[in-house]
Amino acid sequence: MSEINDEALLQIAKDAALEAGEAIMQLYDDGDFESYQKDDESPVTSADYKANEIITDRLKALTPDIPILSEETKHANLHERRTWQRYWLIDPIDGTQEFIARSGDFAVNIALIENNQPKIGVIFWPPGQTLYYALSGHGAFKDSPGDSGPISVRKLDDPDNSVVILAISRRQPRERVVSKLCAKRVYQTLPLGSCSLKSCFIAEGKADAFMRLGVTGEWDTGASQCIVSEAGGAIYAADFEPLSYNQRNTLENPDFIVLGDQSVPWRDIIQY
Template sequence: MAETMLEKLKEIAFEAGGVILSMYERRDYKTAEKKDDSPVTTADLVASELIEDRLKQSFPDIPVISEESEHQDYNERRQWRAYFIIDPIDGTQEFISRSGDFAVNIAYVENNEPVIGVIFWPVGETLYYARKGAGAFKQKENEKQSISVRKFSDPQADPIIIAISRQQAREPVFNRLQTKRDIQPLPTGSCSLKACFIAEGKADCFLRLGPTGEWDTAASQVIVGEAGGRIVNENFEPITYNRTVSLLNPNFLVLGDQNVPWEEVFIARQARFR
């Protein structure tokens, strides 16, 4: 069942990515602002509707949470044993700025834990995916390969590659570093692509400061975890799913090689209650 579901989620992500890419290349979309002042495009909405429709066709008994749809009341959500959570375009600002660094995120959550994650990067024609206990993979065209985080020769001293946003100021992130080790920035786009780059060893870590939702991390959490890394809040505690009224995340860290003493690299800060 799990493998069949994974294949269907890959298929849906690829289809949605194709529609998004077509709108992106033709510049056939409009842009607006949501109530929280974050951007949204007609491509986000089209992709969200497509993904939700495909999921409901294939898995009619499993509810769906989308960033771009009205969210169910927590009194209803808290009863769910399983659900899908999606971000039709993770990196909408990157889509608008035309950097190409945006992705489709689809995750399946069971007993409040993401267990299947699929992330499709349309411009890069690359699919990242994982199922809990079965490893993490990267697929481009017909070539599939297992991926894992970069292993340090010396976890105590080797230079660290930090994935960092092109759209946000670097200073708040670098102010949270407390190490004299060489830090090498890797500018890139959406949260999920940063996480995938860590999962495949192109970068070692990522600190996200600012508002995100559980749809931003659910698929990444499976992929990064199966690749040997982890995602935690800024106090190095696990990220939770559907356990509070709010679906917003705290600030979080995506960390690669677990032999690195990450708590000596980043300044821990008590996470705010949601």
Template sequence: MQPEPSALLEPVKQIAREAGLAILDIYDSGNFELQQKDDESPVTSADYAANDILVAGLKALTPKIPIISEETTAVNLTQRQAWKRYWLLDPMDGTQEFVSRSGDFAVNIALVENGWPVMGVIYWPTKNTFYYAIEGQGAFKQKSAEPVPISVRNIDQDERNIKLAVSRVQKKDTVTRYLMDGYDYEMVPLGSASLKSCFIAEGKADCYLRIGPTGEWDTGASHCIIEEAGGRILDSEFNGLSYNKRDTFANPDFMVLGNQDIAWHDVIKPHKTTRKLTD
């Protein structure tokens, strides 16, 4: 019998911390190798060090649960579709932030059951901070001994000020062209995509539009956290994201939406993802 997510939470957090500390050691030393993957995204020796720790730790903890990670060889869809449960990992979300030394990078671990993330653990090494959630049990932030429940910002649906989480390096018009007139948009700059979602989950921002390539590992952990905090992650046409249903792990453009009292269709213009996804 497979263990319940609640029984796995604390050991998974410990594994995430160990991976995060390994990243931090390399980050503080300033001595790392930087390479380009086939998709031209950056990868460092810190990504691989974190991946090794996560994979070894999770295999020891749950030897019967398979693992998908951004930094390991992909498993074909036919084999994956037989999995009712698997770990979905991004060993270091925010590699470019690691390279640019902003500190905004995080370890992401999701447990996916029947195509849905039922547990998400995100560890922010430079802040020694966890964000985590289990389906049906709420979302939490933990910086010290005691975790604190978190939720999306409590705003009235008629409020015209929207706090928009944005990348420090992306051109602002990449996302602002999809915003409707009639609102005041306050920009909240941050690095890693998953940390932007966590900011929305804890009420520091209201919305994040991700325009550009990502994989399912970029959203798995934060998806559970934001949903448990009262928000949603949807694709750019306001449809739900899916997991383990395509040949590739590519996500469409997506948006992380906070308080669901906001009429988000009046705030954001839907659009089709320009790159091709394989169904």
């Protein structure tokens, strides 16, 4: 089989996300799904498993030589994973709690990680029929009914003083996050569900910053990091160290921050 180029890999990821999203919405609209609890007490549903099956089946068929790491399948150990030059990184439904709560704030995440960094990022928001995607070095884009094209982070008129918009979790205590993220600035808040949707809203200029405290996995940030970076923003660990992919025994992320306009003095503002 000849080598598949990056543009073709991006299209494969987009098609897989759209197909999974269609199946998710059918189960969501019908209410025809079961909810379970994982060993770590986080929720999972039959819709997560169905989306995972659709995505992994498509990727295995079209890119059989690229390994797959998904939240909802058994994870290879680091000894095996460190031999992977590139691999697919998947969260079939980011925001399972929001799916169960019927808030509409959930998304399909697919990333291609190459040499330990996100190369391709695809995030599909099924209820909004909106697809966000990026290929490293080629910019970030959005496909949505009546609103498609390149996206970029919001540029503040006065980076040192302008009011910033914080994407805030519907589920986490906002006082703790705000005290760390923006205690020194005047701010507005925008409540949202999944981590990836908050990141996409920053990438398209609807919010400026987001901090996630607590347990997440590398699949929660891989696609987002590619999209946000290509839109002119950045994702870091909350202490401003780079996030790592496929380099540790654990696949858990540290607390992390997603930041828009890079001319804002975020290091002076954030008190982590």
